[in-house]
Amino acid sequence: MKAMLHTIFQRHWNPYVVLLIAGLLSALYFGLTSTVWAVTGEFTRLGGDILQLLGVDVADWQYYQMIKLQGATWSRPDGWIVWGMFIGALMMVLLSNSFKIRLPQQKRRYVQGFVGGIIAGFGARLAMGCNLAAFFTGVPQFSFHSWIFIVATGIGTFFGAKLTRTLWWKGRPSLVRGAAQPSKVKARVIQPYLGAAIAIAYAGVLIYFFATGQKLLGLGALFGLAFGVLIERGQICFTAAFRDLFLVGRSLMAKAIIIGMAGSSILTLIVISVYDLTPVTQIAALSTLLGGVLFGLGIVMASGCETGMMYRLMEGQLLFLPVFAGNIIGATFLAYAWDHLSLYDALVKHGDKINLLDTLGPVGAILSTLTMLAVLYALTLYREKSYHRNFELNRGVK
Amino acid sequence: MQANKEADFTLDLRGESCPYPVIYTLEALQGMKKGELLQVITDCPGSFRNVPEEAIAHGYTFAQEPVKNGQEYLFYIYA
Numbered sequence: 001m002k003a004m005l006h007t008i009f010q011r012h013w014n015p016y017v018v019l020l021i022a023g024l025l026s027a028l029y030f031g032l033t034s035t036v037w038a039v040t041g042e043f044t045r046l047g048g049d050i051l052q053l054l055g056v057d058v059a060d061w062q063y064y065q066m067i068k069l070q071g072a073t074w075s076r077p078d079g080w081i082v083w084g085m086f087i088g089a090l091m092m093v094l095l096s097n098s099f100k101i102r103l104p105q106q107k108r109r110y111v112q113g114f115v116g117g118i119i120a121g122f123g124a125r126l127a128m129g130c131n132l133a134a135f136f137t138g139v140p141q142f143s144f145h146s147w148i149f150i151v152a153t154g155i156g157t158f159f160g161a162k163l164t165r166t167l168w169w170k171g172r173p174s175l176v177r178g179a180a181q182p183s184k185v186k187a188r189v190i191q192p193y194l195g196a197a198i199a200i201a202y203a204g205v206l207i208y209f210f211a212t213g214q215k216l217l218g219l220g221a222l223f224g225l226a227f228g229v230l231i232e233r234g235q236i237c238f239t240a241a242f243r244d245l246f247l248v249g250r251s252l253m254a255k256a257i258i259i260g261m262a263g264s265s266i267l268t269l270i271v272i273s274v275y276d277l278t279p280v281t282q283i284a285a286l287s288t289l290l291g292g293v294l295f296g297l298g299i300v301m302a303s304g305c306e307t308g309m310m311y312r313l314m315e316g317q318l319l320f321l322p323v324f325a326g327n328i329i330g331a332t333f334l335a336y337a338w339d340h341l342s343l344y345d346a347l348v349k350h351g352d353k354i355n356l357l358d359t360l361g362p363v364g365a366i367l368s369t370l371t372m373l374a375v376l377y378a379l380t381l382y383r384e385k386s387y388h389r390n391f392e393l394n395r396g397v398k
Numbered sequence: 399m400q401a402n403k404e405a406d407f408t409l410d411l412r413g414e415s416c417p418y419p420v421i422y423t424l425e426a427l428q429g430m431k432k433g434e435l436l437q438v439i440t441d442c443p444g445s446f447r448n449v450p451e452e453a454i455a456h457g458y459t460f461a462q463e464p465v466k467n468g469q470e471y472l473f474y475i476y477a
Binding site for chain 1: 408416426456465
């Protein structure tokens with residue numbers, strides 16, 4: 001029992017297992033609700049809610065008509081996905097006694113996080129989804145826009161990683177001579193009790209939703225919680241997947257995400273054919289490419305994407321408060337620019353909703369998706385190998 | 399809590415978020431002489447995994463097992 005508790009709460013979980021479960025759960029969530037696991041759409045709506053509180057009428061903004069700004073965030077299933085993720089992550093952080101207010105020594109991080117957050121929020125919504133709806137849950141829906149988005153995010157991340165390496169961006173670390181003392185550990189442990197209290201309160205919310213017949217809200221709250229638990233315990237960082245390959249030749253997260261998407265794609269195809277559902281397809285256009293590049297750049301600048309920042313903020317990494325604010329501001333500005341600055345006419349109008357199931361049929365769609373993922377996997381391995389070959393060569397010279 | 403051997407350098411990364419702990423650690427190790435001991439203090443949960451794994455992947459060795467100290471970790475790595 002003690003060993004099991006130790007594994008669950010004191011260790012981070014294997015990312016392959018976590019992402020495979022997340023992929024299967026998101027396919028299941030789609031089967032139950034016909035919507036996908038996503039967060040930035042709700043961020044945009046939150047921005048709309050705030051503007052309306054300030055007295056700005058956004059009802060006639062085309063973007064808000066498209067993503068349906070109705071009710072309050074707690075009366076929207078997508079809203080409960082977001083709050084469920086926050087609460088699930090916080091619950092696990094507390095249960096594992098790992099909450100701590102963490103303030104970056106480099107003050108420049110706050111500015112980098114805020115600016116990066118705005119760029120990532122803007123880019124994600126321009127492309128119709130972040131690394132969930134246009135990536136991790138977009139590929140399994142066979143929506144071709146996610147293929148463009150992956151390539152574009154890779155390009156953006158590449159430039160982000162270059163920026164991260166410059167001295168004026170990363171700053172100097174506090175390297176000192178000799179040993180230093182670690183922090184004093186508090187003897188009284190209260191966090192797990194708070195975590196348990198949150199778990200019980202949240203169970204009450206779930207029971208209330210299902211008992212009063214609000215099934216969609218209940219499912220959103222339940223799956224949101226599960227996703228929050230998973231991303232925190234697995235430390236699932238989509239930003240790291242690309243960035244760390246470029247920075248230090250680290251491939252773990254990229255490989256785990258690819259495996260997760262492959263599992264999710266297969267199950268989603270089964271769900272679609274058994275229940276005769278229509279997959280969620282987003283428009284593929286120049287905006288997808290541009291949005292993906294901006295998103296990739298923004299998440300590296302901010303040190304986290306819209307998903308990763310959620311569990312980091314709950315761990316007490318306060319850097320991610322300006323990132324969260326930036327994400328909402330960026331997404332809301334995109335909603336404004338969509339029609340007011342004619343972004344739609346310039347970048348989106350000429351695009352098309354392409355779903356591989358329609359163009360290639362089910363067999364062609366799954367085979368091409370798995371082939372694409374296999375190519376991504378091979379590229380990941382290649383990049384890791386070439387990084388380490390170069391590193392060894394440079395070390396030899398030194 | 400004490401290292402077997404006194405560390406030659408300490409990298410105090412408390413508060414810094416990923417990827418900076420990994421970048422800083424690898425750069426510090428690169429700048430040190432072979433055999434010198436680096437102590438890393440970090441509290442970014444992502445770094446509990448990526449710092450030791452990348453230090454090893456880059457050919458450095460650990461002087462002792464990582465030490466969990468409350469909400470932070472201590473690493474002792476030979477350059």
